[in-house]
Amino acid sequence: MRKALITGINGQDGSYLSEFLIGKGYEVHGILRRHSVAENQDARINSLDIKTYYGDLTDEVSLFKILKEVKPTEIYNLGAMSHVGISSQMPAFTIKTNSLSVISLLEFAKEICPECKVYQASSSEMFGNSIDSDGFQRLTTPMNPVSPYGCSKVMAYNLVKYYRQAYNKFYCNGILFNHESPRRGSNFVTNKVVKSIVMIKKKLINKLELGNMDSQRDWGHSQDYVEAMHLIMQYKSPNDWIVSMGETRSIRDFCEYAFSLVNLNYLDYVKHNEKYIRPLELDVLRGDSSKTRKLLNWKPKYTFESMIEEMIEYWMNKI
Ligand code: GDD
Numbered sequence: 001m002r003k004a005l006i007t008g009i010n011g012q013d014g015s016y017l018s019e020f021l022i023g024k025g026y027e028v029h030g031i032l033r034r035h036s037v038a039e040n041q042d043a044r045i046n047s048l049d050i051k052t053y054y055g056d057l058t059d060e061v062s063l064f065k066i067l068k069e070v071k072p073t074e075i076y077n078l079g080a081m082s083h084v085g086i087s088s089q090m091p092a093f094t095i096k097t098n099s100l101s102v103i104s105l106l107e108f109a110k111e112i113c114p115e116c117k118v119y120q121a122s123s124s125e126m127f128g129n130s131i132d133s134d135g136f137q138r139l140t141t142p143m144n145p146v147s148p149y150g151c152s153k154v155m156a157y158n159l160v161k162y163y164r165q166a167y168n169k170f171y172c173n174g175i176l177f178n179h180e181s182p183r184r185g186s187n188f189v190t191n192k193v194v195k196s197i198v199m200i201k202k203k204l205i206n207k208l209e210l211g212n213m214d215s216q217r218d219w220g221h222s223q224d225y226v227e228a229m230h231l232i233m234q235y236k237s238p239n240d241w242i243v244s245m246g247e248t249r250s251i252r253d254f255c256e257y258a259f260s261l262v263n264l265n266y267l268d269y270v271k272h273n274e275k276y277i278r279p280l281e282l283d284v285l286r287g288d289s290s291k292t293r294k295l296l297n298w299k300p301k302y303t304f305e306s307m308i309e310e311m312i313e314y315w316m317n318k319i
Contacts, residue, residue, distance in 0.1 A: 008079030182314035211276025244287025
């Protein structure tokens with residue numbers, strides 16, 4: 001029986017990955033952090049046949065106990081303080097959650113389930129403003145993070161490589177570029193924009209406040225990206241991988257297309273708010289995923305347009 005343990009199981013990626021692994025016949029276990037509003041705890045996963053445990057990445061005791069109980073064959077470490085902007089307001093918490101916890105997780109995995117494979121959710125934010133002369137980021141691009149979040153992910157990335165080499169383990173990094181869906185938290189820019197557009201269309205609000213609209217992101221769909229996570233873990237050898245669409249668009253482009261789907265012009269509604277400007281900005285992301293596509297035979301199904309269309313439709317039905 002293949003047994004997966006997913007940290008961050010109730011997040012966007014955790015929920016899609018759970019569904020995908022259940023479909024593949026896995027027994028799926030996940031760690032949930034206690035939340036004071038119980039209703040918000042498991043909204044994305046409450047219909048799934050999975051087993052959850054209360055725990056926290058920063059609580060080594062809970063990690064130890066859960067690993068001992070589950071003895072997984074695959075661990076997907078998706079849990080994190082995942083908001084780049086907020087990481088500058090809580091840098092220490094970000095490092096504790098995203099970096100220090102990875103040491104505990106890898107040490108415990110090594111001791112408790114030595115054959116277990118580990119997937120680490122690494123991030124394109126690790127590159128900061130480094131970009132190769134052809135306009136792409138790839139595994140060889142220098143990592144120069146521009147946020148506490150990016151710094152924390154570089155540390156975790158290197159720890160995974162270290163444990164893989166030092167102890168001969170099947171520990172992998174997936175460097176995922178931005179990936180979205182209707183399940184995206186609404187303080188990330190894509191879902192904030194789409195949800196606001198629907199509320200504007202339904203005359204519930206009359207403006208959308210954003211920060212920097214000129215940064216560019218390489219956006220894919222979470223459902224496609226969790227399939228890449230699984231392929232990474234099934235490859236013949238452990239490695240690091242880029243998962244991206246290879247196309248870049250600005251926040252402005254995103255707004256223009258998303259507003260056009262409901263016959264509105266973004267210029268009439270989007271206002272600037274300094275509050276959303278970050279101390280440092282990552283300007284352009286565009287990932288070269290050619291090796292991942294070729295060796296893992298990974299093929300995303302969504303396009304930039306179909307992803308936004310699905311998000312609009314979701315909020316149109318929901319609000
Ligand atoms: N969140 C947010 N809110 N971002 C805004 C806003 C706003 O009101 N206005 C402009 N932006 C800009 C940000 O400055 C950034 O340039 C861009 O929109 C994308 O922001 P996010 O959607 O918050 O994503 P991110 O790129 O910072 O981080 C995401 O992608 C990483 C992979 O590169 C997160 O999912 C990270 O966890 C992930 O690792």
